[in-house]
Amino acid sequence: MISVFDLFKIGIGPSSSHTVGPMIAADLFRGRLPRDAVRVRVEIYGSLAWTGRGHATDTAICLGLLGQTPDTIDPDAIPALMAELAASRSIGGGIEFDPAADLILNLTELLPVHTNGMRFRALDAQGGLVAEEIFYSIGGGFVVGAEAEATIPVFTAAHPFHSGAELLEVCARTGLTVAQVQLANEGGLRPLPEIEARLDAIAEAMFACIDRGLRMDGTLPGGMRVRRRAKALHAQLEAGRMANSRAAHEILDWVSLFAIAVNEENAAGGRVVTAPTNGAAGIVPAVMRYARDFCPDWSPERGRDFLLTAAAIGGLIKRRASISGAEVGCQGEVGSAASMAAAGLASLLGANTLQIENAAEIAMEHHLGMTCDPIGGLVQIPCIERNAFGANKAIVAASLALRGDGIHHVSLDAVIETMRQTGADMQTKYKETSLGGLAVNVAAC
Numbered sequence: 001m002i003s004v005f006d007l008f009k010i011g012i013g014p015s016s017s018h019t020v021g022p023m024i025a026a027d028l029f030r031g032r033l034p035r036d037a038v039r040v041r042v043e044i045y046g047s048l049a050w051t052g053r054g055h056a057t058d059t060a061i062c063l064g065l066l067g068q069t070p071d072t073i074d075p076d077a078i079p080a081l082m083a084e085l086a087a088s089r090s091i092g093g094g095i096e097f098d099p100a101a102d103l104i105l106n107l108t109e110l111l112p113v114h115t116n117g118m119r120f121r122a123l124d125a126q127g128g129l130v131a132e133e134i135f136y137s138i139g140g141g142f143v144v145g146a147e148a149e150a151t152i153p154v155f156t157a158a159h160p161f162h163s164g165a166e167l168l169e170v171c172a173r174t175g176l177t178v179a180q181v182q183l184a185n186e187g188g189l190r191p192l193p194e195i196e197a198r199l200d201a202i203a204e205a206m207f208a209c210i211d212r213g214l215r216m217d218g219t220l221p222g223g224m225r226v227r228r229r230a231k232a233l234h235a236q237l238e239a240g241r242m243a244n245s246r247a248a249h250e251i252l253d254w255v256s257l258f259a260i261a262v263n264e265e266n267a268a269g270g271r272v273v274t275a276p277t278n279g280a281a282g283i284v285p286a287v288m289r290y291a292r293d294f295c296p297d298w299s300p301e302r303g304r305d306f307l308l309t310a311a312a313i314g315g316l317i318k319r320r321a322s323i324s325g326a327e328v329g330c331q332g333e334v335g336s337a338a339s340m341a342a343a344g345l346a347s348l349l350g351a352n353t354l355q356i357e358n359a360a361e362i363a364m365e366h367h368l369g370m371t372c373d374p375i376g377g378l379v380q381i382p383c384i385e386r387n388a389f390g391a392n393k394a395i396v397a398a399s400l401a402l403r404g405d406g407i408h409h410v411s412l413d414a415v416i417e418t419m420r421q422t423g424a425d426m427q428t429k430y431k432e433t434s435l436g437g438l439a440v441n442v443a444a445c
Helices: 016-031 046-050 057-065 075-088 164-174 178-186 192-215 230-240 250-267 283-294 300-320 334-348 353-365 383-403 412-425
Strands: 010-012 039-045 090-092 103-106 117-123 129-139 142-145 271-273
Touching: 010 016, 010 192, 016 039, 016 046, 016 057, 016 117, 016 129, 016 142, 039 046, 039 057, 046 103, 046 117, 057 075, 057 103, 075 090, 164 178, 164 300, 164 353, 164 412, 178 192, 178 300, 178 334, 192 230, 192 250, 192 271, 192 283, 192 300, 230 250, 250 271, 250 283, 250 383, 283 300, 283 334, 283 383, 300 334, 300 353, 300 412, 334 353, 334 383, 353 383, 353 412
Parallel strands: 039 103
Antiparallel strands: 010 271, 039 117, 117 129, 129 142
16 A cells, blocks of 8 residues: 555655666665775666756756755755755765766667666776665655555555555445545554644645645746736735726636645745645645635544545555556546545545545546646746646546436546556657657747
């Protein structure tokens, strides 16, 4: 089973697969360096190489080799850390690492397990190889080794389920809600008070990210000089509160605003929560903020149920298909996040298990085939606006499901399998390489 805290991780932008995962891998390799190592070299492949500069993969690997981790690093300290590394060409402990010479972007080869491959080597004083490890960043900050063994905890679930159909059966047999099933399974890793405290911390981090995004202006890094819009949009909406005539669709603008605020923070390298990835990090927080600010059913307890329900759906998608844009396109990122958010909102609004499964299915179904084609290799266009649309689609999906009785033709399992097959059929250039789609039809600067 996959824990809610593996799907929702506090980290930094701009990408969970290209920033968070590589930083984790580099830190893991640093911790395993043999005593006779005096130099480290790193080679990255596939999507990591093609869009690594724009996604800050190079910076993330450097930071990981310096012993930094995504959940604890201060984003404001990154420029000084990188400047010191450039000057010293050392990661400490007498081990040399020159980013300009020792970090290689391999644009022609792929490693066998996943497109997001990384090869770390340690050399001795004579230049001989003393250690070598291969890691893959498979999406959402998850990292696996050369044989695809997971680096996340394995635990025994109280109520295991491996498909949407099995989840429905477990709920029917036990009388538990989706959130209660996921909560019982989380008990295999940690006690209830810790689970609740950590869920509250995740929600607080999501809301704090929105709030910071609403305060910031200027342009985003990366060369395209994309203007941050959230602050100005927020000012317009706040001014409209006093108007005598307000458009009925204004609520959509608020939801879009919340998502844009998060993804502008992500693009700027700020602190975000993978949900389940950084590229789709705005959808779950935006829908939760909508529930908190506009729905009378909101409470912190129901907020926990939202996250637990979303995690149950996200875990199914990850196990049965993928949440990696580099593997299946943006349908695996924004589509998965919308599916999770729709299920979470439906749960918060009192949906039964069939309606929750229906909400998740509707949201995923209407993201099928979405490509991942970031302009300039940056998680900015179309990623930021795409989160706004995903959040609004999630709310529509939850609303449609709540209007029905849960009976529908296309199952969640069927739509997840369709997403997997569609991703397998999709040309590589549309999978987070910036070699197709908008990335080649729109000038980056």
